[in-house]
Amino acid sequence: MVVLVTGANGQLGQAIQSIADNYPSIDFVFCSSSELNITDLTNCETVFEKYKPNFCINAAAYTAVDKAESEPEKAFAINVTGAQNIAEVCKKHDTILLHISTDFVFDAKFVDGIAYYDRELRLPLKSEKGLTETDVPFPAGIYGLTKLQGEQAIQATYAKHFIIRTSWVYSQFANNFMKTMLRLASERDSLSVVSDQIGTPTNAVDLAEALVKMIKFCQTEPVEVFGIYNFSNEGQCSWYDFAKEIFNQNNISINLQAIPTSAYPTPAKRPAYSVLDKTKIKEVFGVQINDWKESLKTVKR
Template identity: 75%
Template sequence: MVVLVTGANGQLGQAIQSISGKYPDSSQYSEQAQQIDFVFCSSSELDITNLENCQTVFSTYQPHFCINAAAYTAVDKAESEPANAFNINANGAENLAITSKKHNTILIHISTDFVFDAYFLDGIAYYDREFRLPLKSNLGLLETDVPFPSGIYGLTKLQGEQAIQSTWEKHFIIRTSWVYSQFGNNFLKTMLRLAKERDTISVVNDQIGTPTNAVDLAEVLIKIIQSPITHHPSRFGIYNFSNEGVCSWYDFAKEIFNQNKISITLNPIPTTAYPTPAKRPAFSVLDKSKIKNIFGIEIKTWEESLSSCLNQM
């Protein structure tokens, strides 16, 4: 089985590479599991914004699955570079869907909690600021909740989802949140760096969500690929994945310092005290019931997964 991974030098791409040596692993699905031959492509090797390049690479490797880990993820910069964000997140996703359809490749596309603009009002969580629609699940945002992004990044990621859905039915769209790991640049690494440079750090405490260890996400993607039910038409569609639990960015930072035994003054501040070009969702907890029930996936708590990541570092 050939699995093509785009964005190989990104955080998720590196996370997949870090565990790729474990496969084939038939422990979960016995004889149904196949050996996986991974093909990792950086943006210089596979430019998803170039349809001809996509078709050439797919023709060369004939992948059974494509994991699209390539994305424009500079949330604030996207506000001043909307064309670049659209070209990668929307046009690039459509190119992969067109190419996947041509080669009968199952496309696994990574999306984001930023497709929602959820918030709290009088103790109730709403997932759509314009129409004030309350959450349908007390476990968080559902795959069936209607997206309504507030910024360019979220909008272009939603456009990418829609392009895939209208182009090629054999797809999995995995929405995730607050991704970190021992790879690339992320909140975890920023906190550890700032702790070496400062005695006091202020972090927002009114944005609520769940951290996601990129290695855990990588493991789940491979479990989906190896599952004997993956090719069933009813299984394609949108799924949520993050680690379990709920916290604020302040809570996340506090746990990072606690687990590292770092003594530092950490101040909770409101979002209004830390303005950014792009607006962040005030609430982005994802309900993972669907992916757990369909694929039988057990998910670690974010605290447990943070510990695992720090041990790897």
């Protein structure tokens, strides 16, 4: 069985590479952006013709959340046109697509202790465990908007897809919040981190394992379960809590200040609340999910 991974040199791509040897029955093909540029349909067709994958994990994306506000065309080309191209070649080759999306398709917040999504409509969440796959997306910025439009392009193009929404991804690989915190702690004595954005960290290796579990499920069961799935670790925290735990687990002593989002303006607005309800992925695929603090302990540094 051939599983082709796009964006192979990114954080998730590297996390999948790190577990690939544990699955000798899967023939992984890892394509970096130089071998497979997903914005180029002809390039996509050539690569799919060469490897004829049974599954494709689309881990390629434009992920610069703030920069997307000033270069929306580039974000659109990769996150929308790129996703559509991959869906089209998957359709042509009967390849099952696992496409990675984001909690940033939502813009939810807490009001009087109740979590609401969609700032304007103020609809209450369907689940106390967080945003579900059927809650209505309402992105706050260009990155989230292009990721949502990428989801919609796939849905309109090809039925045999899984869209996996994840959040706050970190690992030993590439650039991420954990590595930024560790670097800043080595340069400074004090640090301020926002405490009013609530979500859940996701260990990229846990996400990689969940994707492989979904693929293995599809090999053995009749596949009638295509659609959107949430995946993050369990629990919830603020970015401040996440930073505090990173420093605790690494025995780093630093003056850490909790600040409101208003004190740390960024070009892109972030969701105030983006905890994902994982009930569906656990029930359908039997995926077991670690608590975020426990999973953080497993990261190699």
